[in-house]
Amino acid sequence: MKMQLGMIGLGRMGANLVRRLIRGGHECVVYDVNPEAVKALAAEGATETRSLAEFAAALRPPRAAWIMVPAGLTGETVSALAEHFAPDDVIIDGGNSYYRDDILRAASLVERGIHYVDVGTSGGVFGLERGFCLMIGGEPGVVARLEPLFETIAPGVGTIPRTPGRTGEITQAEKGYLYCGPNGAGHFVKMVHNGIEYGMMAAFAEGFAVLDKANIGTTSAEHNAETAPLGNPEYYQYDLDTTAIAEVWRRGSVVSSWLLDLTAAALQEDPGLTEFSGRVSDSGEGRWTVLAAVEEGVPAHVLTASLYERFSSRGEGLFADKLLSAMRKQFGGHAEKPAG
Ligand SMILES: NC(=O)C1=CN([C@@H]2O[C@H](COP(=O)(O)OP(=O)(O)OC[C@H]3O[C@@H](n4cnc5c(N)ncnc54)[C@H](OP(=O)(O)O)[C@@H]3O)[C@@H](O)[C@H]2O)C=CC1
Ligand SMILES: O=C(CO)[C@H](O)[C@H](O)COP(=O)(O)O
Structure with a gap:
């Protein structure tokens, strides 16, 4: 009709x-x-x-x-x-x-x-x-x-x-x-859909970040040993092609998905992600999902962590980070090192 x-x-x-x-x-x-x-x-x-x-x-x-x-x-x-x-x-x-x-x-x-x-x-x-x-x-x-x-x-x-x-x-x-x-039921389901979206996005982002640094053993001069002590550089000798890995995972892998297709497209367009500063916005749905999880008493570790990652990406964790440095200086006399 x-x-x-x-x-x-x-x-x-x-x-x-x-x-x-x-x-x-x-x-x-x-x-x-x-x-x-x-x-x-x-x-x-x-x-x-x-x-x-x-x-x-x-x-x-x-x-x-x-x-x-x-x-x-x-x-x-x-x-x-x-x-x-x-x-x-x-x-x-x-x-x-x-x-x-x-x-x-x-x-x-x-x-x-x-x-x-x-x-x-x-x-x-x-x-x-x-x-x-x-x-x-x-x-x-x-x-x-x-x-x-x-x-x-x-x-x-x-x-x-x-x-x-x-x-x-x-x-x-x-x-x-x-x-x-x-x-409300329609938007409740969409809210949780977007909460899951945050978690899946964060999982891909973190995984690809680990792949991207798999060569730090070969670039020890550039590596900031203070922030990430590297005991065994021989284990980090891989210059991995993240764009190609996204592409191969699209075919038959357990993590193949439309979100991975889009990740592969983004890396193909700009492997160095030079267009982005990394400030990730949120429009509310992730927060509402976490609130619902709290009110229902349902553990939602991944969804909550991925929401907090977005806040951190926008510098919202800066006060806490400064206070961490300040406490470290108080108890151990540790001076904050300049960015590496
Ligand atoms: N983009 C996405 O991926 C998705 C978005 N949504 C949701 O869909 C909704 C729309 O999103 P999206 O299409 O991306 O938004 P856009 O900003 O692209 O489009 C919104 C349109 O509405 C117009 N508009 C603003 N105020 C009024 C008004 N009072 N009366 C009539 N028109 C108005 C805007 O005009 P002008 O630009 O001139 O202000 C614009 O053309 C949002 O609630 C969003 O959260 C849902 C799923 C996915
Ligand atoms: O609904 C969507 C995708 O499913 C919209 O793209 C929404 O804007 C994504 O959420 P956020 O802006 O919080 O990242």
Whole structure:
């Protein structure tokens, strides 16, 4: 069944969601604060609108609108859109919102008869071609009404072989979208997905860093023996090609994955990573995952350590590091050595 969907926010994610829907034969009405982004998609078949009022008027009741703006702006966008919506219309939040905000938003909208659906959306800038993995929360009947849209946005069964033991009809999950539960459940699952993402990213980053230094025994003059005493230089004589290792691991290894594919691409583009300073941002999902783990009493060592690594990368550990040096000087008279 072909449907109509409105999209607010036509950046890296929203624009490709619209393109995928248009390719799938659906009708899209689009709005963004940037008129150029709207015009670009209008040229590809979407209906252009210049205000939220115009946007709402272009949608047929019961309306369905997907918000894909920067996460910090979602709340105000939901409220502003609701002013133009009527009972039985649906507002979908596909951004990386905190699941607790979903619960509050849904409760406030339901008083006006407006439905709210939270959709954790994964796929990044590759989603147009690969499809987007969708984790959905909301009222089951409302989510079911939107299913043709989810089916088009999601990757579909594709070339992934069926998991052994699965039989019968192909399920939603096998097509790349999943109804996870009531409001907030979709973003809860996406939150943990991103927490895992931090851990997997950190594992690759640390492993490749160890490979990168496997030659320190050959460069002892440059090696800072103070920070990393090296007793056996003969064990560190390997000039390893990290770009080639990422490439070989893509083929048949236990750690092969899309994240490794992207790691290999990054190293291929710039083996010395000269474009990057190493300040790693975080948008909140890793922190919320760790908070949930604490509140559930679930040990999440790897996810927590990988979150803290991001803080360190931005110099947030500097005070603690200075205090470590200061204490060492206090008890042992050890002067801090200049950087090697
Ligand atoms: N990028 C990614 O890999 C992923 C992102 N997400 C989530 O998806 C959401 C969107 O991300 P992304 O597409 O990367 O962000 P972008 O910044 O690329 O795009 C956001 C778009 O929304 C526009 N915009 C901002 N405020 C408003 C508003 N009030 N009304 C209408 N349009 C507005 C922006 O315009 P302008 O630029 O002119 O301000 C921009 O065109 C975020 O919540 C993000 O966390 C989820 C999964 C993956
Ligand atoms: O959801 C995503 C990927 O799955 C987004 O790219 C998100 O921004 C990644 O999280 P962070 O910004 O905290 O690294």
